Amino acid sequence: MTIAALVGCANEAAQDSSQKGPVEVGYIVARTSDVPVAVELAGRIAAAEMSEVRPQVTGLIRRRLFTEGAVVRAGQTLYEIDTRLYRAAAAEAEANLASALANAEATRVRADRLKPLAEAQAVALQDYTDARASARQAAAAVRQARAQMQTAGVNLQFTRVPAPISGRIGRSLFTVGALVTGNQTEPLAVIQGVDPVFVDIQQSSAELLAFRRALAGGGAAPGSTSVGLLLEDGTEYPQRGVVQFSEVMVDAETGTVTLRARFPNPEGLLLPGMFVRARFEQAVDTGAILVPQAALTRNPRGEASVFVVDAGNKAAERKVTATRTLGTDWVVTGGLKPGDKVIVQGLARMKPGAPVKPVPTSKPQVIAAPTPDSRG
Template identity: 85%
Template structure:
């Protein structure tokens, strides 16, 4: 019985092996050269888009201060409203300054009358002195008195102008147009001409400035790229992302960049100007600024699925070589744009980069390359087996 059992087992094993080999021959995944999808890469001008933190600053700002001393009698504006340049904001008690103006005007009239009398006396003494009817010294004294009286008139006129200016200062105007803050002094408060605290603050909010902070290291790398010809200056147009994540509907323009680095933060300030007709942007508000600071010349865009990184962070892609074999290529890809990586080194225009069928791809393995845009062919699954697909 023993020989028969061994013969039966051997026959059963042969049948099983034959069945397995038949299935393997029919499995499309184990049959023939693997098919991969590729794209032909070309150079392009890729913008270097940056998004940086920024803060809204008023286009103009002025502190409203009194220039004379006195009690505030009236206030002529609504807190938080828009005021115009020259509009009267406060009135300071005018009584003392009006009296000073009246006194200066009276002194001027007295000086004018005295000057007229001394001039006439000097004119009368002149012919008498020439005829030696009176002493020449009398005429000399009369002429000097006339000139002194005329100078007194000019002095009195200047004092009157000063008094009138002080009287005008009792009405405190808006230095600039803009939105005014709350009033820091109420009616009845005593203000002085040399006080440190302002009465209110006016800020011009249409347009506004956005102060953008960029690290000095990023700016240095950008300037080196521009100097070496690897990039060209980009557009000065800037977009804003507000604190709630929404985009500001209007775009601004970069005005200038600071010429020094902030020692405390290590950043350089860039200033952009934005229209603000609806007053949506308020001074002090934090925003995110998006703009194209430069344009990479001759960069290559590679779809993100085609690029892999090793444990050291080094990037690589598979390309189709001249023998239709997979060749691994080290590349430099520091940033992404949309769904693509920007490759600045390691690839040449016209090369075929594999983007599909990378799962089991090995360097040097024979492949059947097809354009990635070609529709995929999906094989019908067998009962009890996993569906197979070809890219």
């Protein structure tokens, strides 16, 4: 009785197994698409404009007319230097000009009076020649005195030190009462334009070379110039920037090429010298295939593979190249071709060569509940 029962159960199991048939699996049809090649690189903030505030005349600082750390506008007076010497020099130049003008008028009149007398030979011709020369010398002295007066006026204006550019000014390096000179090496203060700002991004020359080869070979297309930023605390900067250019030479010490992006900074959140990470699409992969992450497996050597449905409705393992992800999908750049049926559902215990019943993933899979007889 026991042996007969066992034989009967075995026969029923074999019969059930034969009735099960191929495993029903869900698949997607591989299609090529344009997939952006996202790049994340380190960078540092740099001021779009930077200017050192320097004196152009010598004197004592009488007043400082700005608040350290504030935003100043171009032309705004920042310092006042003692004006007494320069006002005196301007007054002296003005007086010298008046004297030169008077002398020039007198010499001109004398030359004009001697002219008819010289023609009538009432005076020596040499006297008239000397008078004309004196008049010309006096006229030149007027021009010289006028230039000196203009110079004195410019020096007087230089006693008010203006902001060369608009931006945020740093701390004052000289206090009221300090003596400054027109040829000193240290600036009075530094102004930096912080809206907009530049982000200098470093990319290895090897990566840039591979990117350009891909463009030349037709396997990729130029990407967007729009750039996003990750700040030092890991948060994302709300404004997006634009890549403006890349350097034409490689830094010999670091082996990198500098790319420069321009970012709006209306709230002054980005400060020069700040470390950031830039995200942008440097290229677009025109022949990539997106495969759900659940459909791809890796062996102990790290090699990626997927199962596809072959012409005989059997599972075939296919090795693929997938080095990055995009959202919930792997970006496959090799091993698949358009039209391949990639199995994405029913992969549990899937083996190469196993017969399958392919069903598009857009259709619901029919999974029968186990019957009481099948449990025994």
